[in-house]
Amino acid sequence: xxxxxxxxxxxxxxxxxxxxxxxxxxxxxxxxxxxxxxxxxxxxxxxxxxxxxxxxxxxxxxxxxxxxxxxxxxxxxxxxxxxxxxxxxxxxxxxxxxxxxxxxxxxxxxxxxxxxxxxxxxxxxxxxxxxxxxxxxxxxxxxxxxxxxxxxxxxxxxxxxxxxxxxxxxxxxxxxxxxxxxxxxxxxxxxxxxxxxxxxxxxxxxxxxxxxxxxxxxxxxxxxxxxxxxxxxxxxxxxxxxxxxxxxxxxxxxxxxxxxxxxxxxxxxxxxxxxxxxxxxxxxxxxxxxxxxxxxxxxxxxxxxxxxxxxxxxxxxxxxxxxxxxxxxxxxxxxxxxxxxxxxxxxxxxxxxxxxxxx
Numbered sequence: 001x002x003x004x005x006x007x008x009x010x011x012x013x014x015x016x017x018x019x020x021x022x023x024x025x026x027x028x029x030x031x032x033x034x035x036x037x038x039x040x041x042x043x044x045x046x047x048x049x050x051x052x053x054x055x056x057x058x059x060x061x062x063x064x065x066x067x068x069x070x071x072x073x074x075x076x077x078x079x080x081x082x083x084x085x086x087x088x089x090x091x092x093x094x095x096x097x098x099x100x101x102x103x104x105x106x107x108x109x110x111x112x113x114x115x116x117x118x119x120x121x122x123x124x125x126x127x128x129x130x131x132x133x134x135x136x137x138x139x140x141x142x143x144x145x146x147x148x149x150x151x152x153x154x155x156x157x158x159x160x161x162x163x164x165x166x167x168x169x170x171x172x173x174x175x176x177x178x179x180x181x182x183x184x185x186x187x188x189x190x191x192x193x194x195x196x197x198x199x200x201x202x203x204x205x206x207x208x209x210x211x212x213x214x215x216x217x218x219x220x221x222x223x224x225x226x227x228x229x230x231x232x233x234x235x236x237x238x239x240x241x242x243x244x245x246x247x248x249x250x251x252x253x254x255x256x257x258x259x260x261x262x263x264x265x266x267x268x269x270x271x272x273x274x275x276x277x278x279x280x281x282x283x284x285x286x287x288x289x290x291x292x293x294x295x296x297x298x299x300x301x302x303x304x305x306x307x308x309x310x311x312x313x314x315x316x317x318x319x320x321x322x323x324x325x326x327x328x329x330x331x332x333x334x335x336x337x338x339x340x341x342x343x344x345x346x347x348x349x350x351x352x353x354x355x356x357x358x359x
Contacts, residue, residue, distance in 0.1 A: 032078045032122075033167065033213035034262040037306030038100075040064075040074035040083055041280055044298040051085050053100070053306070056261075058280070058293035064102030073302055076100075077120045077144075080306045084108075084118035084127055095129055097144070100306070108146035117162060120144070122169040128153070130161055139163045139174060139192075153192030162208050165190065166240075167215035173199075175207040183207045185220055185242075199242035206236075212260050212285075216240055219248075219258040219267055235269055237285075248287030260285070262307040268293075270301050 038053040045052075046063060049070045054061040065071040070088040077084070084097045090107065093114045098105040109115040113133040120127055121144070128141045134152065137159035142150040154160040158177040165172055166187075173187050179198060182205040186196040200206035204224035211218055218240055221233045225247065233254045238245040249255040253273035260267055261282075268282045274292060277299035283290040294300040 032076065032080075032120075032262055032307035032309070033264075034080070035308035036261045036263055036266070037076075037080055037308045039268055039280070039293070039303050039305050040076060041294075041303040042072040042074065042299075042301045043294075043296075044277075045296050045300070051083065054293070056282075056305075058295075061294070064098065064100075065105070066102065073116060073118060074304050075118050075120060076304055076306045078122060078124050078307065079309050082120075082124075084120060086116045086118070095127065097127075106146070108142065108144075109150075119163055119165065121165055122167065128163040128165065128172060130163065137161060139172070151192075153188070164209050164211055166211055167213065173209040173211065173218060175209065185209045185218070187240075199238065200245070205233075208256065208258065210259055211240070212237075213262055213264040217260075219260060221256045221258060225250075235267065235287075248283070249290075255281075257302050259304055261305050268303045268305055270303065 036056050038055060040051060040053045042049050043052050048068060049072050050063050051065040051071045051074045052061050052063055064083070065085070065087070067089050071085055073086040075084045076082070081100055082097050083100060084095060086093055087096045092112065093116055094107055095109045095115045095118045096105055096107050108127070109129070111133050113131055115129055115131045115133070117130040118127050119129065125144055126141050127144050128139060130137055131140050131150070136157065138152055138156070139154045139160050140150040140152050142148065153172070154174075156176065156178055160174055160176045160178070162175040163172050164174065170190055171187050172190050173185060175183050176186055176196070177183055178186065178196070180203070182203065184201065185199045185206050187199060188194065188196040199218070200220070202224050204222055206220055206222045206224070209218045209220045216239065217237050219235060219237045222236050223233050225234060226232045232252065233256045234247055235249045235255045235258045236245055236247050248267070251273050253271055255269055255271045255273070257270040258267050259269070265285055266282050267285055268280065270278050271281050272278045278301055279292055280294040280300045280303050281290055281292050
């Protein structure tokens, strides 16, 4: 079933000139300010794609979705209590949410078209996402409990992807083929009003924006340094206005799905530098000190970092066991109390990622 849907999806992408193949390995989302908690990611290690969480050093990987069909695109809420994600469990790609330990898995969207790339709003009341429900991949926003009718934010003839709220909640960064078929990064008002501002301008693909926790930087991926047909993506960062675009990774493999840590000192990402199917790595925000976090024979993808938000000097740290209540850990000096959205990886690129190895 997953293979049939993937083939159909890729056909739609080619028809819409959306950067070659769309990658399900990328996702929209938010990395919220705070302490660095667990890292959620997608993996095929159990024979189907599931959402796992692990400690920031790669220890204690735990399956939190546990079902026979595809689950992916994990995105932490601002308070670190919830994860929005994509699932195929009801026969179509829809958006769900669950507790940090995998409990209370709840479907939020329900229609015949694909809904994916969920990203929480800074205040936790909304989720922005991408949908094919109107015949083209566009960006929508809905209530975080799934009630009401989603509001469409983009109305282009080309596809728009990877929505990411700015930390102050007033802007949304996203990727689009609006001016360039390979894809560029734009910023629009959070309500979709006005004309989007283009941040990147070159003949290569620039996609998957992710705001830094302080809102001053955006991480993204680009193949500007190589022949676009090769599909070798590297991670870059730039100022929030598009200035000072700087390459952070540099190797013959693809590095993608960059997500800032909640404290802003690290970037977690996916790479196939040591393993053709991809593993999760972390590096300093300046590109130094790359460390591999996952080691297994199957694919690990789309990481997202849990924020630990301070309340009176205590940082909430939900346990991963569904049978255990959340615990609390005192962090020296406390953590940032604000729960602000940032970010998004997401997007697409010219190499088949998610499900590409599956029959």
